[in-house]
Amino acid sequence: MTVSRRLFLTLIGVSSGALAIGAAFRLSAAGAPAAAPDPDSFVRIGSDNTVTVVVKHLEMGQGVSTGLTTIVAEELDADWSQMRVEFAPAEVPRYANRLVGFQLTGGSNSILNSWDELRNAAAAARQMLISAAARHWRLPAEEFTIEKGVIRHPPTGRQADFASFAGMAAALPVPTEVRLKAAAEFKLIGSPLPRRMDSADKVAGVGGFGLDQRPQGLLRAVIARSPRFGGRLKSFDAAAARAVPGVVGVVQVPSGVAVVARDTWSAIKGREALRLEWDDQAAEMRSSDAILADYKALAATPGLIAADRGDATQALASAAKVVEAEYSFPYLAHAPMEPLNATIQVTRSGAEIWTGSQMQTGDQAAAAAVLGLAPAKVKIHTLWAGGSFGRRANAGSDYIAEAAAVAKAFGGSAPIQLVWTREDDIQGGRYRPMAFHRLTAGLDGDGRLVAWRHVLVSQSIIAGTPFEKFMIKDGIDATSVEGAADLPYAVANLRVEVHNAASPLPVLWWRSVGHSINAFAVECFLDEVAAAAGRDPLAFRLDLLADRPDHAAVLKLAAERAGWDKPMPAGHGRGIAVHGSFSSLVAEVAEVSLGADGKPKVERVVTAVDCGTAINPDQVAAQMEGGIGFALGAMLRGAITLADGIVRQSNFTDYEPLRMSEMPVVETHILPSEAHPTGVGEPGVPPLAPAVANAMAAAGSARVRRLPLSEA
Amino acid sequence: MFVLRVNGRDRRLDVDGATPLLWALRDHLGLTATKYGCGAGACGACTVHLDGEPVRSCSITVADASGRSVTTLEGSQDRIAQSVRKAWRKLDVVQCGYCQPGQIMAAIALLRQKPRPTDSEIDAAMDGNLCRCATYQRIRAAIHDAAAGLGS
Numbered sequence: 001m002t003v004s005r006r007l008f009l010t011l012i013g014v015s016s017g018a019l020a021i022g023a024a025f026r027l028s029a030a031g032a033p034a035a036a037p038d039p040d041s042f043v044r045i046g047s048d049n050t051v052t053v054v055v056k057h058l059e060m061g062q063g064v065s066t067g068l069t070t071i072v073a074e075e076l077d078a079d080w081s082q083m084r085v086e087f088a089p090a091e092v093p094r095y096a097n098r099l100v101g102f103q104l105t106g107g108s109n110s111i112l113n114s115w116d117e118l119r120n121a122a123a124a125a126r127q128m129l130i131s132a133a134a135r136h137w138r139l140p141a142e143e144f145t146i147e148k149g150v151i152r153h154p155p156t157g158r159q160a161d162f163a164s165f166a167g168m169a170a171a172l173p174v175p176t177e178v179r180l181k182a183a184a185e186f187k188l189i190g191s192p193l194p195r196r197m198d199s200a201d202k203v204a205g206v207g208g209f210g211l212d213q214r215p216q217g218l219l220r221a222v223i224a225r226s227p228r229f230g231g232r233l234k235s236f237d238a239a240a241a242r243a244v245p246g247v248v249g250v251v252q253v254p255s256g257v258a259v260v261a262r263d264t265w266s267a268i269k270g271r272e273a274l275r276l277e278w279d280d281q282a283a284e285m286r287s288s289d290a291i292l293a294d295y296k297a298l299a300a301t302p303g304l305i306a307a308d309r310g311d312a313t314q315a316l317a318s319a320a321k322v323v324e325a326e327y328s329f330p331y332l333a334h335a336p337m338e339p340l341n342a343t344i345q346v347t348r349s350g351a352e353i354w355t356g357s358q359m360q361t362g363d364q365a366a367a368a369a370v371l372g373l374a375p376a377k378v379k380i381h382t383l384w385a386g387g388s389f390g391r392r393a394n395a396g397s398d399y400i401a402e403a404a405a406v407a408k409a410f411g412g413s414a415p416i417q418l419v420w421t422r423e424d425d426i427q428g429g430r431y432r433p434m435a436f437h438r439l440t441a442g443l444d445g446d447g448r449l450v451a452w453r454h455v456l457v458s459q460s461i462i463a464g465t466p467f468e469k470f471m472i473k474d475g476i477d478a479t480s481v482e483g484a485a486d487l488p489y490a491v492a493n494l495r496v497e498v499h500n501a502a503s504p505l506p507v508l509w510w511r512s513v514g515h516s517i518n519a520f521a522v523e524c525f526l527d528e529v530a531a532a533a534g535r536d537p538l539a540f541r542l543d544l545l546a547d548r549p550d551h552a553a554v555l556k557l558a559a560e561r562a563g564w565d566k567p568m569p570a571g572h573g574r575g576i577a578v579h580g581s582f583s584s585l586v587a588e589v590a591e592v593s594l595g596a597d598g599k600p601k602v603e604r605v606v607t608a609v610d611c612g613t614a615i616n617p618d619q620v621a622a623q624m625e626g627g628i629g630f631a632l633g634a635m636l637r638g639a640i641t642l643a644d645g646i647v648r649q650s651n652f653t654d655y656e657p658l659r660m661s662e663m664p665v666v667e668t669h670i671l672p673s674e675a676h677p678t679g680v681g682e683p684g685v686p687p688l689a690p691a692v693a694n695a696m697a698a699a700g701s702a703r704v705r706r707l708p709l710s711e712a
Numbered sequence: 713m714f715v716l717r718v719n720g721r722d723r724r725l726d727v728d729g730a731t732p733l734l735w736a737l738r739d740h741l742g743l744t745a746t747k748y749g750c751g752a753g754a755c756g757a758c759t760v761h762l763d764g765e766p767v768r769s770c771s772i773t774v775a776d777a778s779g780r781s782v783t784t785l786e787g788s789q790d791r792i793a794q795s796v797r798k799a800w801r802k803l804d805v806v807q808c809g810y811c812q813p814g815q816i817m818a819a820i821a822l823l824r825q826k827p828r829p830t831d832s833e834i835d836a837a838m839d840g841n842l843c844r845c846a847t848y849q850r851i852r853a854a855i856h857d858a859a860a861g862l863g864s
Binding site for chain 2: 060061062063195196198199200202203204205206207208209211212214220245263264265335336337338339384385386387388389419421422618619622625626627628629630632633651652653656657658659660661663665666
């Protein structure tokens, strides 16, 4: 799906602040408008000879500040040691994500949308430095080169650093035409040299995160929110809370009651002392089992048609063999290690916010709306985020708007840091949607796939947000059916139906969005169909991917490096899955051993990724490792469940991510490519769970139909 | 009033004795390398050394830590700490980096106890430290690398 930039700009113009963004957008490079060289916005050369890259995206661990810096250093021919990073202010259109028209880190497209923009900016800066040197020395510009940050004129042996000519270069006109390097000329791109820009500070424990901001006079706030989604505050008694030492105020805000204190612990203690009554008239009161039963009932009714090719009903009726399976998926919390937080200071002329945000434009608008300010009067300082996985980008900018609401209600000029405790995070919603899928396939007498029917039930992430206009078509949320409606396998008769379930519980994109759900259903079911056809899962897939050579290429590479044909010992199994998301393709082969209790241990995962030009191959590998660990933790025991509408989990004790002893050996193989770079933050996630489930079946375990495994 | 020896200096804390050490370090002493991740002793992001032993600072009160020696990442500068940091940088272990101070404090404590830990000893020592970015494979490799750098 392509989203036009103009549409988004229109949206920004009319929206009062409830902006949402799509981590879900599947956009191609062709969707971005051409970037005119703009070195002023992105490249700064200091008098100390440093080169600072202005990074418009959020660094949440995915390595974007390193990747973008590598692109600039490459085209500028800078020395890696002189590179520095600075995060851009909230400002559009200058720092907009070029695929959507506003500032957004999501959809694994930071490098994709910045590639042309930064190459052009850096190449222009390079030409301007050379022009300045050529003018100064009265020598022909064509005779100059730049190597590792040194401007050289080989015929005369003259040389100078960037700082010597930065001032003169800045006074020159920006060239409209620049020469970009060919891939063969790359020195940094694709090499192991560029190390992460943030490693040194992060291992020293030096600053940078939102929760570590300590402006003078800082107050902390926590908010008591409804224990049920959709519940509203009926009444509260703050007398005991106000009596807690350190508490300086208790104020009502739209999402509940905020306790403001001199330190975080006092704020938490104060919140515990609040007496609250909630009105649950409009609240979600169901338990998870009841929701699943409702989903199953919905699945039995006609759904919205997301794909319809041939006649799947007829083909299934006349198939020699019919295979059917149902899959269910829990709600999942993002649970980034750094709990959500924002520090805000309201000044006479506006407001300043310090936070790690994936969508500065929307957050700026949301805070401005709460405070009654023009968006430009809200200054956002983008800091590192301690993980996010989609959580720090949502319609309404929940925690940012809350911080603004607390500041407004409390008044005064002291900076206030809103802190979500871990319990707030686990129980606070905006989960990956719960889902129920039913798949039916037909094989002909020769074991060939002739029909595929896929029924999906889940809440829409996009419904009710300003993105409905272009991400929902005919009632179908593109993120609900991604990776399912566009099934890559060649099947003549295909029907995909989707049902939009309703609940006051808010849902959100969770690292790889709909792909993380749909790839599991598709890739597990295809394995079952291959087994029913008596075929090898890899060979069966390759036959169906004859028209998809790129899918086939990653499958073959992963299978070859994993030793797909080598026999496994008893109790061990190998499983494979492939999935395309965010313009990249990833295949994973999982090797699993089954314990005496039947529980799987994932020993090794071999990954093949096609992400176009790999800017930093080691960071591509890091994202595959991270995506695999993230997905495996969720598969093993990740579940948010409701009892009478109340979330049963509360912390890492009962919502426990993957631990070190469970981390498999991960090997990453990158398909050589000179194509436009594409995303890697999310695409490693979708193939993992189906590859593991398929490996479990190969090892002799029953097919996995319900996630997580701890509840199967 | 409580007195704790923090990173080699006596620090006075005028707080309720039940205050978790984590919040005293972060909010009262401004030592923000020690992270809040769960407040329940379940993630290890707040790991510090108390009299040389790794502990969860969210689960120790200021009263309990009174009169004892607390070392945070800011104060960890010995040979082992330097070797661990060097290995972390060499292998680009960090992603978001939020859990890494706790990981590094746990790794330093492990290497003090076991100069050449095996994979299973690393898993056992580090299993209490969650990393949502799942940098575990690199943490394991970096601990081996740091151990090698320290010699036997």
